[in-house]
Amino acid sequence: MDTYEELMEVYKDISIIGEIGSQLSWDQNTYMPKKAAAMRGGQGAFLSKLFHRKITDPKVGKLISTLEGENLDQNKNAVVREIRRIYDRKTSIPEELEAEIASLEPLSMQTWVEAKKKGDFKIFAPHLEKMLELKKEYADKVGYPNIPYDALLEDFEPYTRTSQVTEVFERLRKKLVPIIETIVSSGKEIISFSGNYPIASQEEYYKKILTDMGYDFEGGRLDPTEHPFTIGSGDDTRITTHYYENDPRPALFSCIHEGGHALYEQGFLREHMHSPLGEFCSLGIHESQSRMWENIIGRSLPFWKHYYPGMKNAFPSLSSMDLDTFYRAINQVRPSLIRVEADEATYNLHILIRFEIEIDIFNGKLDVNEIPQAWNDKYEQYLGIRPENDGVGCLQDVHWSMGAFGYFPTYSLGNLYSSQFFDRMTKDIDVKDLMGRGELRPILSWLRTNIHHRGKLYPASELVKVVTGRSLNEDHFIEHLKSKYGKIYDVSF
Amino acid sequence: MDTYEELMEVYKDISIIGEIGSQLSWDQNTYMPKKAAAMRGGQGAFLSKLFHRKITDPKVGKLISTLEGENLDQNKNAVVREIRRIYDRKTSIPEELEAEIASLEPLSMQTWVEAKKKGDFKIFAPHLEKMLELKKEYADKVGYPNIPYDALLEDFEPYTRTSQVTEVFERLRKKLVPIIETIVSSGKEIISFSGNYPIASQEEYYKKILTDMGYDFEGGRLDPTEHPFTIGSGDDTRITTHYYENDPRPALFSCIHEGGHALYEQGFLREHMHSPLGEFCSLGIHESQSRMWENIIGRSLPFWKHYYPGMKNAFPSLSSMDLDTFYRAINQVRPSLIRVEADEATYNLHILIRFEIEIDIFNGKLDVNEIPQAWNDKYEQYLGIRPENDGVGCLQDVHWSMGAFGYFPTYSLGNLYSSQFFDRMTKDIDVKDLMGRGELRPILSWLRTNIHHRGKLYPASELVKVVTGRSLNEDHFIEHLKSKYGKIYDVSF
Known part of the structure; x- marks a missing residue:
């Protein structure tokens, strides 16, 4: 066995530990008996320890160093770069701190x-x-190029620096706020849904859409959970949703959203299994897949020109709603307090607020007790609304309680990347025509070739350049919003 | 940390690897996507390797030896004895052979x-x-006191020797064959079920029975699968069944049977978690729990005096069937070809045939190509019927294809142990009265105290002596059959 094969043997074990962890996590969130929580905790701790020991084995460091001195091809280079990244981070964090x-x-x-x-x-x-306090210590231990927040961002969006995100988010905010103000002041009515949407019918029709998208149910499944999620990879990529009988939209769009994530995970080349080349590039890129399917494709008029007849057929309650009304009902822009319920335009302001606050915290500009005030002020400033209490304000998301600082920005990066990829895709294939005919497979093929098959070959910032010829930017996303919502709200920006 | 604690730390890891394996196996048999099989295979192989490495670590051998030189209490002695047993077996088997x-x-x-x-x-x-060939090599590697088959039996029924089983099975056969002949020649009609038994109603009513038995659904669950099974332990002990809409019996009795297994697994003392004291004694003892609940309790007249009204209420198709007919319908003895469909009396002859053939194979008295003939002859001799082809003959069970030689006898040992335990129980509590009132918890309490809480404290052969005062024997089982079926078939033996 040569050095590279030896390293891949170790990585295979690490990768399998990850697979097992995913399976336990799926079970925990779906069918695990209530009292099994403590046992599951012990199993998770065991796997974490095992993972840590495997990746921080000094033998791994030696294999990496040897390979770094060799003349490797592009694929192997990327593999060694990625394993080096994890190795360095994991060896620099004391086990006790973790x-x-x-x-x-x-x-x-x-x-x-x-x-x-x-x-x-x-x-x-x-x-x-x-x-x-612990996450600051964590950042100090793993190190960072400029500011501590870089170290945290790196966990979710590798190779992307805070300064790059700040720059593009600043421009995004300046363009986004007036667009939303224009939409809101247009004074269009809110369309609500009435009637009943049986869960069995929802499940059946959304499974049809997922199948059309290319989601492989023989290598996955759809289950109901409190919060929708995607878990697993390759031939075992499962999704979940949450059904509401009085509104078909939440489950519909979470199915399409998670379907987008799942297509990415199912889309790695099988020859790259148990290698970083068979893993997602970054959370931002992951989110670009879910958001392209959910928002750009799944909330588009051509898509619904094809699917709305089937939707009406599935749900008699929709019989009196015409396509145009339905299309507007699934594309309503209005400032709101809760991120997960936000539309595709205002959503990003929710993210920018969290990102700005996180940076101020880690730069020492904001104390913990000042968070609610800062939060509420920013909501008032960017969205024109102010939370009545912290439950619908700075306490609404679980992330901080888990120590997941640096995660939020990836949601908006996903929106920006998705628009950049989609713009490029429209130059290669007639997406509008395909959507209008419910022929979604060529879209998936394009994503497979340009994004999925590349795994972690490039960092996200390079991938977007390789695919689109341009760096991360907000232009296409802003253009998408202007063109779409200009028509829906009969306004010009 | 003292030596004992150090050993327990290792055993905890081993035990957690087992828990994880169980969870993966449950998923594989319930909800795993079809294409995930290969990935799951890789995960299983990884866990097996990990288990092997952990238990065969020379450090473990040293800890055991040190503790064997110490003056330990009864509990710790049993723990060290059990870990020694696994350690010796696993270290003696070359990894390549496994x-x-x-x-x-x-x-x-x-x-x-x-x-x-x-x-x-x-x-x-x-x-x-x-x-x-491989299993003979396996037996040679692990060693055996008398004959190679001892080594295989040891995997499922530790500390029990082939000669002990042969002796009791010989007596069992001699008593059983004439009993069955008498029943068959009584010429009673076969009672069949007609009508429809909706799966939802089956699930609801059988869950009620399981709850009455004491099965904790907060630490378990019931799912439908091709073949019923129990998996897991402690606070995560899950069972499955297979429903048939035209007959309520298979799911009913597999629920009670698996419920019996599950009560054992849920019944270990939580303070013995991750210790051999919190594990089942042997497969024979495990089977004694499932068979006591299924056959001795679940097919008894007092039990159905209480439960039949609810059963009729759940299934309108039973409205014209009276209790006595139902009781006879669930207790029909007739020689048949298929083990898993056999009644509690003939069942044991299916086992004895397999046991005798396995021994002859491993003693070199029977060649592989002679198996069908030997099988068919024995069916004709013991049960008076002859398989028309090997599919309903020597090919009916999966065990041999998996290399599980030595497993079959534990089923009949379970029947014998269950009758011995039950006989003892009736001396402590008024079981008949309790069953008649649907008060099953005192039965469970008795099993908890006498069997479940003891885990692997004693080998099976000792446990039965400690609990009942007598060694393994067939007397109580034969007595149970004679007394029960004498009445049902109006015959005397």
Whole structure:
């Protein structure tokens, strides 16, 4: 066995540990008996420890160093670069610090749930304080090029620096705020749904859409859960959704959204299994897949020209709603307090607010107890609304309680990347025509070739250049919003 | 950390690897996507290797030896004895041999499926030959007190020797054959079921029975699968069943049977988690739990005096069937070819035949190609019927294709143990009265105290002595059959 093969043997084990962890996590969120939580915790801790030991084995460091001195091809180079990245990060974090963060999580999350319910940030503040302290120590241990936040962002959006995100988000905000103001002041009515949408019918029709998209149900499945998610990879990529009987939209769009994530995971080349080349590039790129399917394709007029007859057929309650009304009903822009319920335009302001606050925290400009005030001020400034309590304000998301700082920006990066990719795709294939005929496979083929098959070959910032010829930017996303919502709201920007 | 604690730390990891394996196996048999099979195979192989490495670590051997020189209490003694047993077996088997057996399995099982379908043993013979060769090598490697079969039996029924089983099975056969002959010649009619038994109603009513038995649904669940099974332990013990809409019996009795297994697994003391004291004693003892609930309790008249009104209420198709007819319908003795469909009396002859053939094979008295003839002759001799082809003869069970020689006898040992335990129980509590009132919890309490809480404290042969005061024997089982079926068939034995 040569050095490269030896490294791949180790990585295979690491990768399988990840697969097993995914399966346990799927079970935990779907069918696990209530009382099994403690046992599952022990299993998770065991796998984490095993993963840590495997990747930080000094033998791995030697294999990497040897390979770095060799003249490798592009694929192998990317593999070694990625394993080096994980190795360096994991070896620089003391096991005790990782354990301390992991052990803080359950209590922190539990306190967050209570604080959110009571709408009172003060209850959660001490745990957030502690979590921030540990994550600052974490950032110091792994190191960072410019500011501590770089180290956290790196966990979710590798090779992307805070400064790059700040720059593009600043421009995005300046363009986005007036667009939303124009839409809101157009004064169009809100369209609501009435009637009943049986869960069995929803499941059946959304499975049809997922199948049309190319989701392989023989290598996946759809189950109901409290919060929708995608888990697994390759031939075992599962998705979940949450059905509401009085509104078909949440499950419809979460199915398409998770379907987009799942197509990415199912789309890696099987020859790259158990290699970084068979893994997603970054969370931003992952999100670009889900958001392209959900928003650009799944909320487009051509898509619904094809699918609305089937939708009406599935749900008698839609019989009196025409296509145009339905299209407007699934594309309503209005400032709101809750991120996960936000439309594709205002959504990004929710993200920018969190990103700005996270940076201020890690730069020492904002104390924990100042978060609610800063949060509420920004909501008022960017969206024109102010949360009545912290439960619908700075306590609404679970991320901070888990110590996942640096995660939020990837959602908006996903929106920007998706528009850039989609713009490029329209130059290669007639997407509008395909959507109008319900022929979604050529879209998937384009994504497979340009994005999925490349795995982690390039960092996200390079991938977008290789695919589109341009760096990360907000232009196409803004253009998409202007063109789409100009028509829907009969306004010009 | 003292030596004992150090050993328990290792055992905890081993135990958690087992838990994870169970979870993956549950998923594989319930909801796993079809194409995920190869990935799951890789995960299983990874866990097996990990298990092997952990238990055969020379450090473990040293810890055991040190502890064997110490003056330990009864509990710790049992723990060290059990870990020694696994350590010795696993260290004596070359990793390559284990891998060769594991890698033969899928093809062997696949060929068995084909051979069974075609009813032609010759298709399967070469794979069985190879499997036997490997298992003989396996027996030689692990060693045995008297004959090679002892080594195989030890995997499923530790500390029990082939000679002990042979002795009791010989007596059992001699008493059983005339009992069955008497029943058959009584000429009672066969009662069949008509009508429809909706799956939802079956699930609801059987869940009620399981809850009455004491099965904790907060630490378990019931799912439909091709073949019923129980998996997991402690707070995550899951069961499955297979529903038939035209007959309520298969799911009913498999629920009660698997419920019996599950109560054992849920019944270990939580303080013994991740210790051999929190594990089942042997497969025979495990089977004694499932068979006591299924046959002695679940097919008894007092039980149905209480439950039949609810059963009739759940299934309108039963409205014209009275209790006595139902009771006879669930207790029909008739020689048949298929083990898994056999009644509680003839069932044991199916086992004895397999046991005798297995022994002859491993003693070199029977060649692989002679198996069908020997099988068919024994069916004719013991049960008075002869299989028309090997599909309903020596190919009916999966066990041999997996290399599980030595497994079959544990089914009948379970029947014998269950009657011995039940006889003892009736001296402590008024079981008949309790069943008649649907108060099953005191029965469970008795099993908890006498069997479940003891885990692997004693070998099976000792446990039965501690609990009942007598060694393994067939008397109570034969007595149970005579007393029950004498009344049902109006015969005397």
